[in-house]
Amino acid sequence: MSLIFDSHAHYYSQVFEEDRDELLVRMHEQDGVKAILCPAENLCSSAACVGLAEKYDFIYAAAGVHPNYADIWTDDTAESLSALLDRERVVAAGEMGLDYYRRDDNRETQKRVFAAQLELAAEKKLPAVIHDREAHGDMYDMLRYYRPEGVMHCFSGSVELAREALNLGLYIGLGGSVTALNAVKPVEVAKYVPLDRLVLETDAPYLIPRPYRTAPEKYKRSESWMIRYVAEFIAELRNTDPELLLDTAARNAARLYRVEL
Numbered sequence: 001m002s003l004i005f006d007s008h009a010h011y012y013s014q015v016f017e018e019d020r021d022e023l024l025v026r027m028h029e030q031d032g033v034k035a036i037l038c039p040a041e042n043l044c045s046s047a048a049c050v051g052l053a054e055k056y057d058f059i060y061a062a063a064g065v066h067p068n069y070a071d072i073w074t075d076d077t078a079e080s081l082s083a084l085l086d087r088e089r090v091v092a093a094g095e096m097g098l099d100y101y102r103r104d105d106n107r108e109t110q111k112r113v114f115a116a117q118l119e120l121a122a123e124k125k126l127p128a129v130i131h132d133r134e135a136h137g138d139m140y141d142m143l144r145y146y147r148p149e150g151v152m153h154c155f156s157g158s159v160e161l162a163r164e165a166l167n168l169g170l171y172i173g174l175g176g177s178v179t180a181l182n183a184v185k186p187v188e189v190a191k192y193v194p195l196d197r198l199v200l201e202t203d204a205p206y207l208i209p210r211p212y213r214t215a216p217e218k219y220k221r222s223e224s225w226m227i228r229y230v231a232e233f234i235a236e237l238r239n240t241d242p243e244l245l246l247d248t249a250a251r252n253a254a255r256l257y258r259v260e261l
């Protein structure tokens with residue numbers, strides 16, 4: 001059985017409250033989930049990610065402020081985040097970025113908070129976990145300026161934007177949204193991304209891959225083992241072996257986050 005590296009999953013989420021430990025241990029011991037990167041949304045979840053990573057040796061943490069929380073940013077936030085990024089189990093900064101879908105009225109704040117975190121990531125020599133939703137113009141201006149290393153998580157742009165991200169040296173993260181019935185651009189991107197720059201993710205608990213959304217087995221949250229289906233789906237699009245895709249994506253994620261697999 002090939003190995004799964006879930007490059008983006010929020011296991012501190014409330015929806016895992018009842019069975020988090022049981023689920024994580026089972027996926028690791030029985031379902032081939034070799035490693036998980038847990039990215040944060042704010043200072044509180046950053047600390048929670050570090051806690052999970054300190055508890056489980058197969059979980060790694062990222063610390064950061066998601067654009068949905070950009071308004072909470074102060075000088076104190078920057079200082080606390082800087083300290084969290086120095087923690088041993090923290091292998092990336094994020095998630096961070098721009099989200100003009102959720103909010104369009106605080107663009108300047110979002111850009112300022114993203115810029116501050118890109119600078120922190122560079123200072124700490126950590127890869128950035130980047131969220132870009134309906135903000136491509138400003139996003140790529142900033143990426144061209146700051147030149148971070150990292151990953152465009154849950155990539156939602158066109159093939160042209162994927163080419164630009166790849167030219168900037170970034171990895172492309174794909175997950176459940178590729179399998180949606182109305183997915184067009186993600187499918188084109190999934191066919192296009194060079195195999196050595198693709199990482200797989202659930203964005204758990206969100207973005208449940210298609211077959212698990214519907215009866216008879218209905219899931220209300222995505223879980224890392226579901227990446228096996230995403231790999232099969234993408235492998236079929238690319239006419240390649242799903243096991244090879246899974247293995248390569250896991251090795252890519254280990255290289256991206258600089259962890260041993």
Ligand SMILES: [Zn+2]
Binds near residue numbers: 008
């Ligand atoms: Zn996320």
